Amino acid sequence: MAAATAAGAAAAAAAVSLITCYLLFHNSILKFPWARTARPSCASGRRTRRRGLVEAIGNTPLVRINSLSDATGCEILGKAEFLNPGGSVKDRVAVKIIEEALESGDLICGGTVTEGSAGSTAISLATVAPAYGCRCHVVIPDDAAIEKSQIIEALGATVERVRPVSITHRDHFVNIARRRALEANKLAAKQRESNETQTNGLDHINSKMMDDKLATMQSESKKTQNNDQTHVSTKMPHNSKCDPSSDSKGCDPSSDSKGGFFADQFENMANYRAHYEWTGPEIWEQTKGSLHAFVAAAGTGGTIAGVSRYLKVRCLFIYLFVIYFLSGKYIFITMIPHS
Ligand SMILES: Cc1ncc(COP(=O)(O)O)c(C=O)c1O
Secondary structure, X not given: OOHHHHHHXXXXXXOOOOOOEEEEEEOOHHHOHHHHXXXXXXXXXXXXXXXXXXXXXXXXXXXEOHHHHHHHOEEEEEEOHHHOXXXXXXXXXHHHHHHHHHHHOOOOOOOXXXXXXOOHHHHHHHXXXXXXXXXXXXXXXXXXXXXXXXXXXXXOOEEEXXXXXXXXXXXXXXXXXXXXXXXXXXXXXXXXXXXXXXXXXHHHHHHHHHHHHHHHOOOOXXXXXXXXXXXXXXXXXXXXXXXXXXXXXXXXXXXXXXXXXXXXXXXXXXXXXXXXXXXXXXXXXXXXXXXXXXXXXXXXXXXXXXXXXXXXXXXXXXXXXXXXXXXXXXXXXXXXXXX
């Protein structure tokens, strides 16, 4: 594909930056089997194994943008990430962040995922967390539209609206979200401690009662003693199962504090991995590898980084463009060097 064509296509794609991702193709539609056939199937194990809300995430269709394709002579496709249950590509990130945290043990079933976000990530975490038996707490600046809080709350999350301050301030909404996770962990540790103390106390009382009981029952039959002993149990049932595909209703997030986990989309590499392991392969599969360029807008940069890296591994000759705002005013498109 000629560089000029790629640049033209990128410029055209930037004109409609409301859709997250754009794939740019060259020339005839006949080259592209996915353009003629029914919706491509996604062979990802995730789709075959999962049920419910989590399974509904991903495998979003590619939609030909007729106006731009006709104007540029390139096949320009938008990946319809707004069709995810939470309305954006961030659903994938929420799934990956939560799954990795559960796997590492940093988050446990019934725990609270916290995030400082006034946007799509908050909505996605609020949408996805309950599917894993987790809670969600979102901290947003109080100059954000009240409707954002209402949407997040309607999804079952708690929202804390705070004064907007600089990111370097300890009370910036992102820093407060980080702190809330730490506080939830401290509270959980305290509760565990006091439960253990109570349990030890109960063990002591129970063993003393058992001794007394056994003493008075010395003359009774052995069978009776054994029966009594089987009823003395101070162990709490523990259910750490946190699989959204599980039918288990044993996980009760409302019981007591199970700790917190700060999602931290800007620093958490699970964000990038969601796109490297999921969005990128999906695009490759849907296009059967017939793509010449990829364009994405960047917030955290997770989408462009993850998808680009994957596409570069699969295809040596691909143009990659990132669209970003500077000072919230200017839109820039930059070509990513292949190295
Ligand atoms: C709907 C939507 N799509 C895409 C992005 C950007 O994605 P990324 O954070 O992966 O760069 C954002 C936020 O920044 C967003 O809100």
